[in-house]
Amino acid sequence: MIKAKNLTFSYKGTPPFVLDGISLEINSGEYVSVVGDNGCGKTTLMKLILGFLKPTNGNIETLSKKIGYVPQRSDSVSSGFPITVREMLNSYRKLLKIKDNSVVSESLDKVGLREQAGSLMGNLSGGQAQKALIARALLGSPELLILDEPSSGVDIDSQREIYALLKRLNTEQGLTIVSVEHNLNAAISNSTAIYHLHGGNGHFCTPQKYSEEYLGKGERNA
Amino acid sequence: MLSYPFMQNAFLVSIFISVLCPCIGVFLVLRRYSMIGDTLSHASLAGITIGLMYDKNPVLGAFIFTSICGALIEFLRKYFKKYTDLILSIVLALSVGTAITIISSGKLHTSADSFMFGSILTVTKTDMVMVMVLSVISVLTLVFLYHQMVYIAFDEEAAKVAGVKTGLINYVFFVLVASAISVSIRIVGVLVLSSMIALPVATALQLETGFKKTLIFSILFSMVDIMTGLIISYYLNVAPGGFTALVSVFVLIIVMAAKAIHSRAKAVSKI
Numbered sequence: 001m002i003k004a005k006n007l008t009f010s011y012k013g014t015p016p017f018v019l020d021g022i023s024l025e026i027n028s029g030e031y032v033s034v035v036g037d038n039g040c041g042k043t044t045l046m047k048l049i050l051g052f053l054k055p056t057n058g059n060i061e062t063l064s065k066k067i068g069y070v071p072q073r074s075d076s077v078s079s080g081f082p083i084t085v086r087e088m089l090n091s092y093r094k095l096l097k098i099k100d101n102s103v104v105s106e107s108l109d110k111v112g113l114r115e116q117a118g119s120l121m122g123n124l125s126g127g128q129a130q131k132a133l134i135a136r137a138l139l140g141s142p143e144l145l146i147l148d149e150p151s152s153g154v155d156i157d158s159q160r161e162i163y164a165l166l167k168r169l170n171t172e173q174g175l176t177i178v179s180v181e182h183n184l185n186a187a188i189s190n191s192t193a194i195y196h197l198h199g200g201n202g203h204f205c206t207p208q209k210y211s212e213e214y215l216g217k218g219e220r221n222a
Numbered sequence: 223m224l225s226y227p228f229m230q231n232a233f234l235v236s237i238f239i240s241v242l243c244p245c246i247g248v249f250l251v252l253r254r255y256s257m258i259g260d261t262l263s264h265a266s267l268a269g270i271t272i273g274l275m276y277d278k279n280p281v282l283g284a285f286i287f288t289s290i291c292g293a294l295i296e297f298l299r300k301y302f303k304k305y306t307d308l309i310l311s312i313v314l315a316l317s318v319g320t321a322i323t324i325i326s327s328g329k330l331h332t333s334a335d336s337f338m339f340g341s342i343l344t345v346t347k348t349d350m351v352m353v354m355v356l357s358v359i360s361v362l363t364l365v366f367l368y369h370q371m372v373y374i375a376f377d378e379e380a381a382k383v384a385g386v387k388t389g390l391i392n393y394v395f396f397v398l399v400a401s402a403i404s405v406s407i408r409i410v411g412v413l414v415l416s417s418m419i420a421l422p423v424a425t426a427l428q429l430e431t432g433f434k435k436t437l438i439f440s441i442l443f444s445m446v447d448i449m450t451g452l453i454i455s456y457y458l459n460v461a462p463g464g465f466t467a468l469v470s471v472f473v474l475i476i477v478m479a480a481k482a483i484h485s486r487a488k489a490v491s492k493i
Contacts, residue, residue: 050383069383081252081376084432088376094369095384120430136380 001144001176002026002049006058009044013056018044020200021058028143031170031177033187035210036197042180045197046148049178062144064176068137070130070147080122085113085132088121089139096140107135111165127158134165145169147179151186159183163190231345232409232452232462238357239406239418240448244426244440245364246402247419249395251427252375258295259399260416261310265291265317266403267412270337271324277331281352285404291317292396340411340463353405360401367391372433409452411463421470422447428477447473 002025009019018041026032034042047053048060050069083091089104108114111131121129130150137145150166151159167190169175181187187194188207195202196210205213224230250259266284273283291313298309325334336344364371370391373381382388403415410418426439451466458465 050379052379052382067383069380071377071379080430082427082431082433082436083372083376087372087432087434091369091372091376092380092384095373095381095386118432120432140384 001028001030001064002060002062002178004048004058004060007048007055007060008057009041009048009053010056017056017200019048019197019202022197022200022202023058024195024202024204026176026178028176029170029174029192031166031179031190031192032195032204033179033181033191033193033207034195034197034202035181035184035187036202040197041200042197043148045202046146046178046180049146064143066140066143068140068142068145070133070137070145070150072148072152080120083121084118085121085124085135086117088132089136092136093139098140103139107138110138111135112161125155125158126153127155127162130154130158130162131165134162138169142175144176144178147177149180149182151181151183159186166190228345229456231347231350233449235345235350235353235405235409236448236452237445238353239402239409240422240444241441242357242360242402242405243418244422244444245361245437246399247423248426248437248440249371249375250399251420251423256416256420257307257310259403259419261295261313261317262288262292262396262399263403263407263412263415263419264314266400266407266415267334267337268317268320268324269404270407270412271321271330271334274330274332274334275324279348279352280337281349281356281404281408284407285352285356285400287317288400288403289397292400293393296392296396336411337407338412339461340407340409340414340466341461345408349408353408356401356405360398360405363394363398367394371395409448409462410466411461414463414467417467417470418444418448421467421474425470425474425477428474428481443470443473443477 004022004024007019007022008017010017034045036042044053048055049062050067051062085108086104089107090101093101093104105114108117111134113128113131113135116124116128116132121132124132150162154162163186166177166179170177179187188211191207193204194207194210195204196214224233247259250256266288269284269287270280272287273280295309295313298312299306302308324330370381370386373384373386374388374391378388402419406415406418422440422444423436425443426436429436429439431439447470448466451469452462454469455462455465
């Protein structure tokens with residue numbers, strides 16, 4: 001689904017590199033959590049996958065064109081942008097050129113947000129807003145779902161619901177998920193693999209191994 | 223009042239202004255670009271003076287020059303990512319510098335004063351045609367790009383993921399801003415033009431409703447502001463631009479007060 005080879009990136013095009021020659025392969029049906037300290041390049045890697053940034057050296061290829069993207073709850077959502085949940089989804093449906101407008105209700109049902117369809121995005125709780133953004137990402141029946149810190153600013157109950165939904169989408173529908181995570185417990189509980197970025201390089205490990213090797217060294221509160 | 227041809231022209235142009243300005247304004251305000259509207263309003267003065275200097279239509283001059291300045295703002299945004307307010311100073315220096323140099327050179331065949339403050343008397347037939355053509359093309363473009371524009375304002379990255387060519391649409395957007403400004407300068411005037419773009423939207427935002435309704439209310443408030451301003455300025459014999467700006471502030475205050483009273487009544491009824 002995603003292949004990167006000797007991927008190097010620097011915002012200025014010169015050293016020091018945020019990502020320094022990383023190679024990775026993410027297959028269909030995987031649920032990969034990208035973890036690491038602040039500033040280690042997690043969001044940069046995600047932007048390279050999405051094509052927002054171009055590699056300084058090396059290459060990265062995303063094999064599917066059907067990508068759903070869930071950003072961190074943006075300023076638009078929290079600052080009272082005058083848009084209802086239904087309007088947000090409906091406009092996105094039009095951008096994706098989906099003619100059938102029933103996909104909006106179906107998507108709302110998937111995240112359990114049908115009753116809030118007429119609410120303004122700015123009036124939703126953190127958890128509801130995040131679910132609305134997930135509903136939007138699911139509109140085009142994506143093959144790859146990319147999330148940037150899905151539990152950021154979300155209460156515990158909603159976090160539980162969101163991760164249960166992501167797990168369900170991964171196991172039942174085979175949706176490939178790549179999630180930038182600060183919530184290490186969620187990463188360990190839900191992922192099929194963890195990609196640990198550190199010092200511009202990264203490596204895969206199983207959630208169990210990550211739990212034993214890194215969290216045992218006191219990174220649980222990172 | 224309406225028996226005078228100049229008032230008929232002024233009313234017709236005002237209808238176009240009251241539809242086009244809030245349609246553009248809602249995107250400017252929600253993208254936190256209100257001051258770009260103000261900068262481009264001042265930039266239009268340079269276009270007007272260039273048009274007048276070469277005996278060409280000043281509205282067309284304003285449209286072309288303001289479009290160029292809009293494109294320049296979008297271009298410079300990539301170079302001054304951390305100092306976006308600097309871009310406005312640069313464009314203001316370029317445009318106001320051009321306008322003052324031309325005006326002070328004495329090469330203008332007509333006075334540019336009416337464009338500064340707005341005037342009912344100076345709307346010509348050529349202006350009318352320009353205003354109609356620009357308005358119709360702009361509104362049709364907006365309808366065509368509505369969902370793309372909404373998403374670029376709401377979440378530009380999500381728009382990119384959906385395949386929206388955000389860079390191209392941003393340039394088109396600034397041409398639309400230039401169009402709204404050019405349509406409005408005759409009646410409203412350069413100095414208070416940005417209020418016509420931002421204030422009806424600010425008033426509609428007080429209603430805390432969805433995007434489409436906010437847009438519709440912005441147009442309604444804009445119509446109330448401009449028509450009331452036009453009629454009263456006719457009887458008071460003052461510049462319509464200034465008085466329309468005052469009306470728009472007054473309407474905003476009324477709506478804010480009504481909202482505060484409504485909220486208080488709601489809170490009391492809950493107790």
